[in-house]
Amino acid sequence: MSSVVQKASSNVRAAVSQRALTFDKLKTALFFYVVWTNSLKLYRHLCARGIASTLTDVYKWVAQKVILLVLRMPKMKKKVETEMAKAKIDIESKLVPQGPNVIRHLSLPSQGKTSDWITQEMQRMDEEMGNEVDWRSGKLSGAVYHGGPDMEQIIVAAFQRYCVSNPLHPDVFPAVRKMEAEIVAMCLRMYNNPDGAGTTTSGGTESIVMAVKTHREWARLEKGITEPEMVVPESAHAAFDKAADYFKIKFHSIPVDPVTRQVDLKRVKRAINANTIMLVGSAVNFPDGNMDPIPELGALAKKHNIGLHVDCCLGSFIVPFLDEAGFSEFPDFTGTGGRKKVPLFDFRVPGVTSISCDTHKYGFAPKGSSVVMYRNAELRRHQYYLNPEWMGGVYASPSLAGSRPGSLIAGTWAAMQYMGRDGYLASCKSIVSCARKIGQAITDSIPELYVLGNPPASVVAFASRSPQVNVLEVGDKMRQKGWHLNGLMRPAAVHIACTRLTVPIVDQFIADLKDSVNEAKLSPSGQGSMVAVYGLGTSSAVGPKMVSRLATAFLDALYKA
Incomplete structure (x- = not known):
C-alpha cells in the first residue's frame, strides 16, 4: 500500500513538475515574443525616422517634460495662466461682439420674423461686426475662390431649385443623384481614369480622411494588417495626420528636401515595412505649392503592393491643365535647373490608387464640395459604411455623412457646366x-x-x-x-x-x-x-x-x- 502511495505521489510530483516546466517555457516564449515584437517596432521606427531624428525626438520629449515640470511651479504656473x-x-x-448695444439672439423668438426683418438684421450684424475682410478686393490668399458675379447667379439658382433635396433619398431626388454621379465622372476623366470610381465629399479633409479609411480597410481585408502605418511627407496636408489620429494608424512624417521641397525618397523607402498600408504625395502641397515626385512614389507603391494617395485638393482644376496651358515645365526660382518637365501625377501613373480633388477651390463650386477618386470600384467599396441589421432598416452611406445637402451638389454641377473645359x-x-x-x-x-x-x-x-x-x-x-x-x-x-x-x-x-x-x-x-x-x-x-x-x-x- 505504501509503495502504491509513494508511486502515486511521485507521479503527481512529476506531473506538477512537467506542468511547471511547460508554464516556464510558455513564460519564456511570451517574454521573447514581447521582446521581439517591440524590437521589431523599434527597428521599423528607426528605419523610418533615422537615428538622428529619433534622438532629436527623444531630446525634445525630455526637454518638454523638464520645462513642463518647471511650468508647474506655483510662480511660473501663475504667470503662464x-x-x-x-x-x-x-x-x-x-471674434465676439462686445458692448451694451450688441443684440444677441440666444433663444428662439416667440413668433417667427418676416423676411424683411431677417434681411435687415443680417445687414445690421455685418455692420455691427465691422471687420469683415473685403475679399472682393483680391487681397486674400486662397480662402475665397470666386468664379465671378455670373457664377454666383448660376449657383444661387441651383441652390434655390434644390434647396430641400437630399441625396440620401435618391428615389425622391433622382436628378441630384444623377448630377452627383456626373460630377464624379467628369473629375475622373479630368484625372485620366474614366473607368474608375469615386464619391463627392464635404471638402478636402473628408476626401483625405475617406481615402485613408479606405486603404486601412483594404489592407486589413486583403493583407491582414492589424497595426497599420502610413508614410507621409511632412509637407502634406494636416488632414492625413488627422485621419491617422482618428483611425489609430501609425504616422511616419518624412522630411522634404530643403531646396526642391519634394519628399526625400530614400527616407520613404526606409519607412516602408510589412505594416505600411499607403504612401502619400501632393500635387501640389498646401504650404509651399510644390509637387512631390509622383511617378517615383507610384513605383514604390506598386513594388510593395500598397496604396498611393495623391492629394490634388489644391491643384484641383489647375494641375490637370498645366501642360495644355503652356506650363509643362517647372519654373526655375532656385537656380538649380528647375526647368524640368512637370511629371505625370494622375491615374496614368502606375501605383496611384486614389486622388482627392476640391471642386470648391479652382473648380469655383460652392464651399463644402470635393471629390475622392479611386482606381476602381472594388477599392471604393472599402470606403462605404454598411449596416444591414439596424432596426431602422438597412443603412448604407458612401462617406462620413448620412444626409447631405443636394443644393451643394447641384451648385457644383452647375459651376462645372458653366465653366467648361475652355473656361x-x-x-x-x-x-x-x-x-x-x-x-x-x-x-x-x-x-x-x-x-x-x-x-x-x-x-x-x-x-x-x-x-x-x-x-x-x-x-x-x-x-x-x-x-x-x-x-x-x-x-x-x-x-x-x-x-x-x-x-x-x-x-x-x-x-x-x-x-x-x-x-x-x-x-x-x-x-x-x-x-x-x-x-x-x-x-x-x-x-x-x-x-x-x-x-x-x-x-x-x-x-x-
Missing part, C-alpha cells in the same frame, strides 16, 4: 501666370527673400535669406496693407495662393511686398500676429503646446454667442 488668460480675452474680443483652361493660364510673375519678381528684385522650391501652379511661398529681415514680420506688414497671407513653419515663411481675384492686382502685391520688406528691415515691431503665433510655436519644446492652447481658445470662441 495669466498670459494665457490675456490671450484668451484678446481672441474673444476679436478652366483660361483660368489656369491667368492664375499660374500670376503666381509665376510673383515668384520671378521675388527671385529677380527682392534679394532679401527667396522662393521655396519651384512651385508649378498657383501657390508661391517665400522665406528670408537675410538675417536682418524676419519674414513673419513681412507678413504682418503686408497685413497692415490689407493683405491676408498664410504664415508657415520649418522654415519660417509666408505664402500666397493666387486666385482669379489676385490676377488684376498682382503688380500691387509685388510693390507692397517690396515695401513691406523694407519696413520690416528698418522698423521691426516683433509684435504682429504672425510673429507672435509662429514665433511661439518654435520658441521652445513646449511652444507647440502653448500654441495648441491658444488654438483651443480660438475654437471655443467660435461658439461663444
Whole structure:
C-alpha cells in the first residue's frame, strides 16, 4: 500500500513538475515574443525616422517634460495662466461682439420674423461686426475662390431649385443623384481614369480622411494588417495626420528636401515595412505649392503592393491643365535647373490608387464640395459604411455623412457646366501666370527673400535669406496693407495662393511686398500676429503646446454667442 502511495505521489510530483516546466517555457516564449515584437517596432521606427531624428525626438520629449515640470511651479504656473488668460480675452474680443448695444439672439423668438426683418438684421450684424475682410478686393490668399458675379447667379439658382433635396433619398431626388454621379465622372476623366470610381465629399479633409479609411480597410481585408502605418511627407496636408489620429494608424512624417521641397525618397523607402498600408504625395502641397515626385512614389507603391494617395485638393482644376496651358515645365526660382518637365501625377501613373480633388477651390463650386477618386470600384467599396441589421432598416452611406445637402451638389454641377473645359483652361493660364510673375519678381528684385522650391501652379511661398529681415514680420506688414497671407513653419515663411481675384492686382502685391520688406528691415515691431503665433510655436519644446492652447481658445470662441 505504501509503495502504491509513494508511486502515486511521485507521479503527481512529476506531473506538477512537467506542468511547471511547460508554464516556464510558455513564460519564456511570451517574454521573447514581447521582446521581439517591440524590437521589431523599434527597428521599423528607426528605419523610418533615422537615428538622428529619433534622438532629436527623444531630446525634445525630455526637454518638454523638464520645462513642463518647471511650468508647474506655483510662480511660473501663475504667470503662464495669466498670459494665457490675456490671450484668451484678446481672441474673444476679436471674434465676439462686445458692448451694451450688441443684440444677441440666444433663444428662439416667440413668433417667427418676416423676411424683411431677417434681411435687415443680417445687414445690421455685418455692420455691427465691422471687420469683415473685403475679399472682393483680391487681397486674400486662397480662402475665397470666386468664379465671378455670373457664377454666383448660376449657383444661387441651383441652390434655390434644390434647396430641400437630399441625396440620401435618391428615389425622391433622382436628378441630384444623377448630377452627383456626373460630377464624379467628369473629375475622373479630368484625372485620366474614366473607368474608375469615386464619391463627392464635404471638402478636402473628408476626401483625405475617406481615402485613408479606405486603404486601412483594404489592407486589413486583403493583407491582414492589424497595426497599420502610413508614410507621409511632412509637407502634406494636416488632414492625413488627422485621419491617422482618428483611425489609430501609425504616422511616419518624412522630411522634404530643403531646396526642391519634394519628399526625400530614400527616407520613404526606409519607412516602408510589412505594416505600411499607403504612401502619400501632393500635387501640389498646401504650404509651399510644390509637387512631390509622383511617378517615383507610384513605383514604390506598386513594388510593395500598397496604396498611393495623391492629394490634388489644391491643384484641383489647375494641375490637370498645366501642360495644355503652356506650363509643362517647372519654373526655375532656385537656380538649380528647375526647368524640368512637370511629371505625370494622375491615374496614368502606375501605383496611384486614389486622388482627392476640391471642386470648391479652382473648380469655383460652392464651399463644402470635393471629390475622392479611386482606381476602381472594388477599392471604393472599402470606403462605404454598411449596416444591414439596424432596426431602422438597412443603412448604407458612401462617406462620413448620412444626409447631405443636394443644393451643394447641384451648385457644383452647375459651376462645372458653366465653366467648361475652355473656361478652366483660361483660368489656369491667368492664375499660374500670376503666381509665376510673383515668384520671378521675388527671385529677380527682392534679394532679401527667396522662393521655396519651384512651385508649378498657383501657390508661391517665400522665406528670408537675410538675417536682418524676419519674414513673419513681412507678413504682418503686408497685413497692415490689407493683405491676408498664410504664415508657415520649418522654415519660417509666408505664402500666397493666387486666385482669379489676385490676377488684376498682382503688380500691387509685388510693390507692397517690396515695401513691406523694407519696413520690416528698418522698423521691426516683433509684435504682429504672425510673429507672435509662429514665433511661439518654435520658441521652445513646449511652444507647440502653448500654441495648441491658444488654438483651443480660438475654437471655443467660435461658439461663444
